[in-house]
Amino acid sequence: VGDNDRVGGGSEILDETALTAPLLDPDFYAGDPFPLYARLRSEAPVARNDTLGLWLVSSHAEVVAVSRDPATFCSSKGIMTFEIGASYATPPTMMHTDPPDHTRYRDLVQPGFRPSYMRALEDGIRQRARTLVDRIEPGVPVDVVADLAVPLPLQVISDLLGVPEDEWPRFFRWSEAVIPGATDWPEEERAALSGEMVTYLLEAAADRRLSPRDDIISELGAAEVDGDRLSDAELGMFLVQLLVAGNETTRNMMSGGLVGLAGSPGGWEGLNARVEAGFPRALPLAVEEMLRWTTPVIGFMRTTTREVELGGRRLGADEPVLMLYASANRDESVFGPTAEVFDAARDPNPHVAFGFGAHFCIGAVLARVEGRILLEELLARFGSIEMAGPVVRAASPVIAGVKSAPVVFTSR
């Protein structure tokens, strides 16, 4: 291992391939990845893994630098490491596009996610959240994953897409099937399920084009910019993305965030006190901390389009670069000495859980509304939250998945 790509040279030789090797092993993420992220940030914030020819970026400043420069760090060659070397005739998602294609997609779909429309969903979300929270008995352990975090976002996204309630269980299986590492289902089963999902959503898209309803499928189907519309294939592809992007991520923000709150001494009580004192930002700040601390999307990849210097390293052209959002969100140089601590009142909180720049998450408003409403409903009923057993984490290098998290709420 040489250090000849280190701009300005370095005196120590660090075996970065060995240091970063665990990050390529899905099982690593079922444990605690944060100590390794901390070591990377301090010793090699831009590190090279020679096995995959992959750069791993763990510091906040460099993650932001990569995200804000799509001309140099492109998305069209894949955003997950299993896509290294891929090339696509048509992009599988809008996340896999670069300007000007990306700008066109974004202009067409963004209006469907305008904040006023997302906030109009609030009453429906609250009703769904209330029904789930009502089932929780004080003093009796519940699994926040199965009982809250799985059903709520699924119900919300199904409502958003105008999908009937009896289809929800299928939706859940479909979205599990397409996330690498979310399940241990056989590959053929996963492929069959994701095929079923695409067919279903394409049919729904075609149906709404013919007979529009009051749902986002119809809205996106009708969206037009200068006479340009999404093709049926693009619409179907986008719906698949909504289902997947809107589910797993929001689920883990909720489950991971509640685990964070449960493990933060006085966190629940403090939050309750700030809400009762009428501090208007108490809940939004708590949701941002749930996002930062959990970072539901561990990292996304880019590919260099030219030689470039990043964090004192020289990257070649056509090299994959993995941005570790989960690490950037614990960067001490941004979040201070308490970066590893869950602090529901943290302010400011410039986390990158939704990415940064042109691809900044289109569903951020919706995810934030869901998180706030869930907290509101829980705080209204319960005086405390405590862990009641071990947290089981998913072995996924993409989604920081919580498989189960038993907690006990007590009444107020």
Ligand code: HEM
């Ligand atoms: C806590 C919940 C969520 C998290 C942590 C999250 C995270 C992210 C991240 C990191 C990106 C950036 C992708 C990139 O730079 O390559 C992204 C983009 C995106 N997200 Fe989310 N997301 C969440 C919820 C949602 C929801 C609820 C929806 C839809 C209903 C959604 C739809 C999308 C879409 C369509 C994009 C692509 C935007 C683009 O390429 O311009 N997300 N999300």
